[in-house]
Amino acid sequence: MNEAVDCILREAIPSDAEAILELLNETAIQTDFMTLGPEGIHLSVEEEMKQLDLIYDSLNNVVFVASVNDKIIGVASINASTEPKVAHIGEVGIVLNENYWGMGLGSLMMEELLLWAEDTDILSRLELKVQERNSRARYLYEKLGFKLEAVMERGVKDGEKLLNVCLMSKLI
Numbered sequence: 398m399n400e401a402v403d404c405i406l407r408e409a410i411p412s413d414a415e416a417i418l419e420l421l422n423e424t425a426i427q428t429d430f431m432t433l434g435p436e437g438i439h440l441s442v443e444e445e446m447k448q449l450d451l452i453y454d455s456l457n458n459v460v461f462v463a464s465v466n467d468k469i470i471g472v473a474s475i476n477a478s479t480e481p482k483v484a485h486i487g488e489v490g491i492v493l494n495e496n497y498w499g500m501g502l503g504s505l506m507m508e509e510l511l512l513w514a515e516d517t518d519i520l521s522r523l524e525l526k527v528q529e530r531n532s533r534a535r536y537l538y539e540k541l542g543f544k545l546e547a548v549m550e551r552g553v554k555d556g557e558k559l560l561n562v563c564l565m566s567k568l569i
C-alpha cells in the first residue's frame with residue numbers, strides 16, 4: 398500500500414443508490430477499462446434502489462461498497478442468476494475511483510467478495526471479463542486465483558479500436 402487511508406468496507410443498502418450511480422458515472426469518464434462509457438449509466442436512482450434491495454436479500458448476489466470519509470469510492474459485486482441451472486455462477490465486477498488506485502483497496506475488496514462467495518452454499522464458479530490491456534486488474538485477479546479461460550477477440554470497442562477481452566474464472 399502506498400499510503401494509508403481509513404476505508405470502510407460493507408454491503409450496500411438501498412440508500413447507497415445515488416452515490417453508487419455517481420461513482421459509476423465518474424469512473425466511466427476516468428477510465429476506458431470499464432464496459433460503461435462516458436455516456437453513463439441508464440438507470441434511475443429509484444431503479445438502482447430497488448435492485449440493491451433485492452440484492453441485499455439475495456443468496457447469490459452481493460454488492461460491497463468502500464467508503465472514505467463517508468464518500469463511496471469503490472464498488473465490488475457478484476451478479477448471479479435465479480435460474481437453477483446457472484445460479485452457481487457469479488459474475489464479478491469491481492471499480493474504484495482513480496484517486497484510490499494502487500493503495501491495496503482493490504485487493505481488499507476482491508478478498509472480501511471471495512470470502513462472501515465461499516460462504517454461500519450456492520456459488521461454485523466466479524467469472525469475469527477484463528480487457529487484455531488492463532494489466533493491473535489482470536494481475537490482481539491472477540494473484541487471487543483467477544485463471545485465464547479464453548481471449549475473446551474484438552470483445553469490446555473503444556472508439557474505433559476493437560480490443561481483446563480475457564474471460565477469467567475461479568472455482569470455489
Ligand SMILES: CC(C)(COP(=O)(O)OP(=O)(O)OC[C@H]1O[C@@H](n2cnc3c(N)ncnc32)[C@H](O)[C@@H]1OP(=O)(O)O)[C@@H](O)C(=O)NCCC(=O)NCCS
Nearest residue numbers: 430491492493498499500501502503504527532533534536
Ligand atoms: C482494477 C482495480 C480495481 C485495482 O484496484 P487497486 O486498488 O488499484 O489494486 P491494488 O492496489 O489492490 O493492487 C494492485 C496490484 O497490481 C499491481 N499493479 C499495479 N499496476 C500494475 C500494472 N500496470 N501491471 C501489473 N500489475 C500492476 C500492484 O503492484 C499491486 O500488486 P500487489 O498486490 O502485489 O502489491 C482498480 O485499479 C480500478 O478500479 N481500475 C479501473 C476499473 C477496472 O479496471 N475494473 C476492472 C474491470 S474488469
